[in-house]
Amino acid sequence: MAHGHEHEVVIKDEKFVMTAKDKRVSMILMGGGLLLALIGILTNHSEHEMLMKRIWANLLADGYFFFIISICATAFIAIKAIANAGWHTSIKRIPEAMGTFLPFAAAVLIIVLIGGGSEVYHWMHHGITDPTSPNYDKVIAGKSWYLNQGFFWGRLIVFFAVWIFITRKFRKWSLQEDIEGGLSFFDKTYKTAAFFTFFFAFTFSMFSWDIMMSIDTHWFSTIFSIYNFATGWVSAITIMALTAIQLKKRGYLSIVNEDVIHDLGKMMFAFSIFWTYMWVAQMLLIWYANLPEEVTYYLDRTKNGWGFHFYLNLALNFIIPFFGLMTRTGKRNTWWLSFVGCILLFGHWNDVYLMTFAGAMKDHHGISHAPGWGLMEFGFLAMFVGGFIYVLLTSLSKANLYPTKHPYIMESALHDVGV
Amino acid sequence: MSMKNNNQKLILGIYDDPDKVLAATRNVRKAGFDIKDVYTPFPIHGIDKAMGIQRSRLGISAFLFAMTGLLTAVVMMVYMSWGDDWEINIGGKPNLHIPTYIPVTFELSILFTAFGMVATFFIVSKMAHGKNPTLMDIRQTDDRIVIAVNLHNTGDSDAINKIFQSNGALEVKERDLSI
């Protein structure tokens, strides 16, 4: 019974110290990753244009993947706040710290869009909306009211600005609460969270169309934004669980009991199913209706060597978490949960990889052949992982590891999943 | 049944506070007495640990029923749409149309799980329609909590009574239960 344990939980300031080894590991990941990617680029023998497409697509896929993870961490804070949930309070600093990666991911996306936009995005190809140009594409010209540089950049900058602003506010208020206490920060967060959730739902939709869906400019799917949200959301929760487990292993976060980890495991399980639901909804309906303007998306992603990634997607993101996290033991054994979590993250990276590359790597005939995973993919991925870890740990070390004066902190410390 | 005259002696502690019940249960168990059961009008959080009840394995049965449902659905649909009798061409779809098997497979898995698991629960808990329960106290489904301890040795009665009383029992009584 919870009442009996109240005296055992001590809420105190707890600071994370980033060790020299942490710094070294993230530096090695970043530097080594870059080196691997460079070797991959230099030893690549495909024609220049395809090579450039591949480099930009790599940066885009990784940048997008870590962007949606970071913004979904903020969405996690917002949604938990409006749901009045208390159980997650002891790990709340982790999503707050994840959000600090947002400006870096946004910078990567902006660099890709400026530097490689015309390589990757069909609609940014030169002369595509100009009827006199040999590149003219009537369908894409019909979309230029939405997909034009001015409007595109305008909305993107607004989204980035508002999202980063609110993310920083959430963290700032939370840190201030540690010092000043009281309910004012809690109330402010609640109100802002309501606005953010509403704003985010609409803007994230457009963001996913802009960055991901418009790669295959002809194609469209109404569920696309929710599908992308599911990808980011489940990955963000997985990273929270992995981070909490690692911190506990080092003797930090003693306040986070195994029931909180169990609930994070439940969410990983549940939202893997949710992701699968979105995956099936999109695939089944398009496959069933078999309309030429829609079904090409899946043809591009199952033929010419992409089939491997397509089926791997389902295996890593549905089958493994479904059977792996179904049992209570599966969610409570931290070693196993971390193992499945890593598979899940890789699986969702593969999902973003497939979405990006199959559209971006099209040759002159509009056909893309899977280049396969090489040094470039793993190198860039390692670089991003290193950068993300570095930013995450640095932010974690700058504040208490859990909010000490949050009104729900005791609920979280005494959290019990019951049966 | 009463002909066998196989009587079971019980000592009952009657409470109205779940926290006291938890303490009493822990103490009775610690003292080495054999708790028959605790009867409560609502689930008490933590009573399973206090009584030393093992976690139920009904989850495993649920999984097995789910797999049965899944297999039934797949075998049924493959047999019916891929048999050599009447292959219907619908929209040019292949006869082994895996994506369209998803909905029915899912539904039957859920159906089998729900019914199978609930039926197993009723069987394990010896529940059946119209069964007359043996109540320790008529208010145990309303506002009283009853701890029933098997009295193997009449000499233990005082010791158990003491534990019950010291943990705030409203009433303690002995009862013969014919089984």
Next chain:
Amino acid sequence: MYESPIREVLVEGGKTYTDVSNDICRPLENKATKGWWIGFIVSALVLALWIGATTYTLMTGIGTWGLNKTVGWAFDITNFVFWVGIGHAGKLISAILLLFRQKWRMSINRSAEAMTIFAVICAASFIVSHMGRPWVAYWPIPLPNAFGSLWVNFNSPLVWDVFAISTYFSVSLVFWYLGLIPDIATIRDRATTRMRKFMYNFFAMGWDGSARTWNRYELVSLILAGISTPLVLSVHSIVSMDFATSVIPGWHTTIFPPYFVAGAIFSGFGMVLTLLVIGRVVLKQEEYITMGHLDAMCKVVMLTGSMVGLAYITEFFIAAYSGVEYEQYAFINRATGPYAWAYWIMMSCNLIAPQVFWTKWARSTPWFIFVLSIIVNIGMWFERFVIIVTSLHRDYITSSWAMYTPTWVEFSILIGSFGLFFTLYFLFVRYLPTINMSEIKAILPKKQTQH
């Protein structure tokens, strides 16, 4: 479990366990009130209208309806989707809110689940009657046909629907009944007449509140909630696929599954609010279904209303973005064509109206909540009407363009179906506890429980 002191209490009035039993059993242990009789008789009369109109349809054929060659689905399927949608909130409250540990669900899940079951019954009645020949309603069941082995078509979303709705109905019934067992046992042990003792004893299945049984019971409930959550999502997704697997502009869109689910939750909460705003007063349950409960439900309505609105806008946007002429026309026609009035009713009731719940006043004024819940119900009915009728009435060939006008028979069946729903609901209120007593007792604040 530990609760933060800043949380509002879920049960007001310092109730003890005894009070909970007395308060919740009162409506079914006392003599029926005048109000109950009036409500029941009115509902039964409306039900008689449903019986009459449905019988007339079955005897004569669906030629009595306003359908034509172009608009082959109209009121029947609109009503079906409308009722199935309402049938989702019950499962949502008990399953999803249980998984998300939203404790405020406990006072309302029983009546919401009852609503689920009655609404699905109403929905099923429309499926059967729209078949035209209900005596062959067994055809979608995979039985070998009499002349050889011609099986049902598993490619058909209508066959999926048969599996989905029947699974949903039966699993909901099991879940509901399982939740009722401890409460039925309470009523059994309080019963004073032999008849009551016999009936409640029969359904209580010998429940004695054993901690060992409770332990299993809680696990079974949790697993049932766990499997019911994807079940709720799947059912309305499959209903949406009745439309979305087609190639009809306005129907074929990939957002349909989650969009229908959000709409269903929205309309279901609308109906729960309609019932509970009245019910809590009539049954004197204001201390159990507090203003805090209403507030939370209003927020869910606002949230799901916005989600539905997001889907409307997404659909409209993607139609414009797609560059597909037919798709674009379908949506322009919705907003400006002959059925534009229906479209704008839908938009204003579902997307705009719930936004008033941003204000505290709207969430804490029962009469206003009641009015708004009715608006939500109307809006969600029109949503289905818009999707079905406006997408169908403009065919690919202009010569087959047509208009649809419902007949008195269709109106009678629609209105009558509310009679069916409310008759069942009044019987439920009279014979079963509308609030889960055992769950409420478990969450009473500690100091309240002692005398």
